[in-house]
Amino acid sequence: MVSKTTSQIQVTVHTEYDFKNSFPLDNRFTFRYYIIIENIGQETVQLLSRKWQIYDLGYGQSKVEGEGVIGLQPVIEAGQTFKYFSNVVLLSGMGNMKGQYLFLNVNTNEKFEVEIPKFSLVSEVLSN
Secondary structure, three states, X not given: OEEEEEOOEEEEXXXXXXXXXXXXXXXXXXXXXXXXXXXOOXXXXXXXXXXXXEEEOOOEEEEEEEEOEOOEOOEEOOOOEEEEEEEEEEOOOEEEEEEEEEEEEOOOXXXXXXXXXXXXXXXXXXXX
């Protein structure tokens, strides 16, 4: 588990290898990542978009951008948390991800970026 706080927003990430949806013989290694976004500040914020940098060992880097997360642009009040999970597929079974969220301060209309800490993705098939 990794965690990082930027601009009063704490992002915590926990990962797990998804055996059920992985097919190592086909170079398909699926990972699930769980995100907790905690607003530790005093202002209400809204998550507008995300940018991911995904590194797949031996296959290089890719980027994913889009509005919100899992189809939502959640509003997170002071002291509240928002949790979600998603997944990513790697070809090599080993890599990492990091990224940024773009938030809006609902009270001031100011936009700001929040860092998603870098986290490792290592298939349990490869680590045994």
